[in-house]
């Protein structure tokens with residue numbers, strides 16, 4: 418040990434690699450390396466470091482980077498300066514023993530609540546980036562030039578209220594523009610005070626579940642239905658009651674038979690997920706009548722209805738609602754960009770006001786960065802023009818998939834009429850269902866280079882149908898036939 422109490426060793430950092438592609442700034446990489454060495458005991462208290470000039474030469478970076486890293490570690494108490502300008506490791510309290518790194522125990526999520534453990538244990542197969550993904554739009558024609566101009570303009574000289582004190586219900590001009598947009602694109606007449614801006618529609622659903630439900634409350638869900646919606650419901654402790662869907666949509670009478678006092682029903686009436694059927698008027702009236710009678714809530718997830726492929730527009734359930742029992746959810750994820758994470762909720766002004774009070778106690782409001790630009794994007798009609806263009810693109814892609822299926826497996830797959838959206842469901846005819854399950858077919862699609870989701874995973878109970886959910890949002894029309902031919906060849910083998 419040296420006279421000054423140090424160990425006398427001067428530690429170099431040779432061997433540390435600075436990753437210049439990383440998002441982590443270089444000084445933080447240097448600091449993280451030293452911090453880890455100290456915490457692991459490889460640099461005990463008193464270890465002297467080489468001078469900043471020598472270290473920066475070793476690392477091939479500027480001296481300022483090393484000095485900034487030192488400053489950070491001084492502030493955190495890992496380093497201290499010694500007389501005559503040296504730097505050494507300070508005596509710090511290290512976590513004792515060799516406790517495993519958090520990631521070593523994290524894999525099974527054992528520290529989550531029982532509710533979350535069971536949620537994570539649910540069998541769910543999907544593949545990010547598959548050409549057949551059901552909910553992914555094509556972004557290649559998105560007007561990024563306009564969008565980036567609006568982002569720049571709205572942030573050049575922003576209003577104070579865009580930066581601080583934003584309302585939990587969202588940026589007021591965006592609420593106004595969204596109300597106007599819904600009138601044009603969905604024929605849904607609503608006022609700005611009936612609109613709240615949310616963290617896409619899944620964020621809206623999650624908050625509604627948390628605010629409306631107590632653990633054990635019964636909730637009707639469509640069978641088959643949208644799996645992600647069930648996760649939010651389960652996370653809120655709901656008891657899920659599967660209600661079958663037939664060619665008229667949700668079988669309301671069956672829902673009433675199974676759980677007459679359910680607190681909530683979550684439905685996709687315009688374009689049922691995953692089967693694509695639109696709920697018939699008599700079923701809509703039955704559903705609203707039940708909700709009014711029981712004082713129950715109906716969440717209408719109106720995903721992707723903007724992309725209707727024929728001229729007919731299926732009116733929303735919300736437009737029939739006279740008593741404020743329907744909470745309508747929509748999203749800009751598909752009509753614009755999924756990463757935007759902005760959506761909206763339309764409900765009675767009383768509900769919206771209470772929702773805003775609830776939201777201010779949980780996550781305050783939806784991120785405000787893009788809201789002013791989005792309001793302008795809507796106000797100037799850019800979104801309507803873009804949707805009009807994309808409707809044609811998606812209609813052509815849907816037709817290409819239908820033609821391919823008709824050519825490849827005309828007797829084995831049947832597609833129910835699908836008037837809107839970015840996917841269709843091909844149902845197995847009995848011959849095919851006898852030969853192969855949809856889960857096996859789905860596994861084979863992965864081998865063919867494009868994962869296709871099996872219908873049976875959209876069921877809570879025993880599936881009464883087998884099929885494949887074929888998304889075409891990001892599937893160019895000319896790729897539909899060759900890609901599906903590769904899949905169907907493996908289904909036959």
Ligand SMILES: Cc1ncc(COP(=O)(O)O)c(C=O)c1O
Nearest residue numbers: 552617618619643690720748750
């Ligand atoms: C049935 C359904 N609802 C809602 C959504 C939209 O989710 P979000 O708005 O959270 O992106 C999707 C997306 O795939 C969906 O398939």
